[in-house]
Amino acid sequence: MLRGHLLVVLATCISLAAARRSPQADSTEKWLKSINTRYSDNVFEDALLDVPDLIRKYRYPVEVHSVTTEDGYILELHRIPHGRDANNVPNQKKPVVFILHGMLTSSADYVLMGPGRGLAYILAEEGFDVWMGNARGNYYSRRHVRLNPDSKLSTAFWRFSWDQIGNMDLPAAIDYALKVSGQERLHYVGHSQGTTSFFVLGSMRPEYNKKIISAHALAPVAYMAHNESPVLQFISPHATRIETLASLIGIGEFMPSNEFTASFGAKYCRDGSAIQPICSALIFVMGGRNEEQHNATMLPVIMGHAPAGISVRQLAHYGQGIAEGYFRRYDQGSRLANFREYGSFTPPPYDLSKITAPVYLHYSDNDHLAHVNDVERLYRELSRPIKRKVPMTTFSHVDFVYGINAKELVYDTVVNIIKDYEGAVLDNNV
Numbered sequence: 069m070l071r072g073h074l075l076v077v078l079a080t081c082i083s084l085a086a087a088r089r090s091p092q093a094d095s096t097e098k099w100l101k102s103i104n105t106r107y108s109d110n111v112f113e114d115a116l117l118d119v120p121d122l123i124r125k126y127r128y129p130v131e132v133h134s135v136t137t138e139d140g141y142i143l144e145l146h147r148i149p150h151g152r153d154a155n156n157v158p159n160q161k162k163p164v165v166f167i168l169h170g171m172l173t174s175s176a177d178y179v180l181m182g183p184g185r186g187l188a189y190i191l192a193e194e195g196f197d198v199w200m201g202n203a204r205g206n207y208y209s210r211r212h213v214r215l216n217p218d219s220k221l222s223t224a225f226w227r228f229s230w231d232q233i234g235n236m237d238l239p240a241a242i243d244y245a246l247k248v249s250g251q252e253r254l255h256y257v258g259h260s261q262g263t264t265s266f267f268v269l270g271s272m273r274p275e276y277n278k279k280i281i282s283a284h285a286l287a288p289v290a291y292m293a294h295n296e297s298p299v300l301q302f303i304s305p306h307a308t309r310i311e312t313l314a315s316l317i318g319i320g321e322f323m324p325s326n327e328f329t330a331s332f333g334a335k336y337c338r339d340g341s342a343i344q345p346i347c348s349a350l351i352f353v354m355g356g357r358n359e360e361q362h363n364a365t366m367l368p369v370i371m372g373h374a375p376a377g378i379s380v381r382q383l384a385h386y387g388q389g390i391a392e393g394y395f396r397r398y399d400q401g402s403r404l405a406n407f408r409e410y411g412s413f414t415p416p417p418y419d420l421s422k423i424t425a426p427v428y429l430h431y432s433d434n435d436h437l438a439h440v441n442d443v444e445r446l447y448r449e450l451s452r453p454i455k456r457k458v459p460m461t462t463f464s465h466v467d468f469v470y471g472i473n474a475k476e477l478v479y480d481t482v483v484n485i486i487k488d489y490e491g492a493v494l495d496n497n498v
């Protein structure tokens with residue numbers, strides 16, 4: 069409702085502005101302006117557009133694809149096949165980079181900061197064919213061939229964690245992107261849960277390692293013994309019970325995309341609002357505090373796109389990781405239930421040594437969700453890990469996607485490494 073009202077107000081403003089000038093002059097000026105647009109040129113507009121429309125608004129090419137997983141989830145993929153200002157030749161075979169978002173977010177994370185800042189735009193300009201996944205259950209992938217996410221009778225749709233995102237969503241999405249692009253291998257970039265899912269993929273479906281040229285784990289999350297997230301700390305001692313209880317009373321979904329946060333964000337988190345610091349505090353609680361890298365002007369856009377929805381079990385699975393100190397499959401809650409699911413009384417651990425693709429760990433000192441000690445343990449257990457610590461001690465978990473200098477501090481490094489591999493691939497050195 070509120071989003072609808074806001075749209076009406078917006079449309080009225082646009083038509084009022086347009087009425088004062090000849091439409092032709094206006095559209096020429098708009099076009100000229102959009103050619104080199106950097107950042108967001110209108111945070112209220114960008115808060116309301118979905119990802120494909122947001123990409124179109126900035127005159128980048130976009131394709132929407134859907135792929136069905138082996139267990140029936142219908143996932144939406146967003147593709148930026150080429151650049152706008154550079155490398156803008158359509159229908160040209162380009163190296164593929166696949167990106168997967170973190171918990172509670174979506175493909176929006178890689179475009180919402182705007183051209184010149186969002187990772188997807190940067191990669192497209194650098195000559196890559198960019199594919200962005202959306203994990204099952206989020207705003208773009210809330211569909212299934214048979215199960216209903218809104219069913220009042222059953223939470224069957226929501227009976228998954230990042231285990232299934234890694235061992236079913238990723239194979240389907242990666243194979244699809246490779247087929248359409250005509251490539252055999254790709255580069256992978258994940259943030260937070262997008263790294264966890266990658267570790268699940270590489271250990272449970274090791275045959276996928278050969279399809280990965282390089283993997284970039286931004287704020288890598290596997291072991292969580294040192295996790296300092298207040299939210300996860302709070303639920304971790306009761307993780308499995310909370311999930312069971314929620315499912316008993318018919319709740320399987322957590323923090324779905326909703327119009328309330330979107331319109332709240334646009335109204336109260338904008339520049340000039342007295343409440344804006346509370347919005348910033350909310351982002352700091354969820355993703356770590358770092359005033360230096362936080363652009364409060366962007367809050368309406370961030371809150372227009374996040375939260376995008378997860379299953380309660382995704383949260384519970386992380387909670388188990390903190391409480392138990394293992395990186396292993398979801399604990400079904402009892403020895404019997406585990407035995408039925410896995411053939412063992414305890415959940416099997418993910419064997420990180422099976423991940424043979426080169427994995428670049430991009431991590432930082434001030435990441436309370438991917439603590440340095442936990443990253444070190446991950447580093448010791450992977451087969452081909454390479455460490456790349458972010459050269460800013462205050463850099464936090466969300467800064468990898470929303471940080472003012474994410475490009476200079478992280479993305480440029482990722483792009484350079486990927487380009488090195490591509491050079492090597494062309495020279496037949498890999």
Ligand SMILES: *[C@@H]1O[C@H](CO)[C@@H](O)[C@H](O)[C@H]1NC(C)=O
Pocket residue numbers: 107108109111181182363365366472
């Ligand atoms: C913050 O975001 C706004 C809107 O995109 C942009 O105009 C501004 O330059 C950004 N500030 C910094 C310091 O990057």
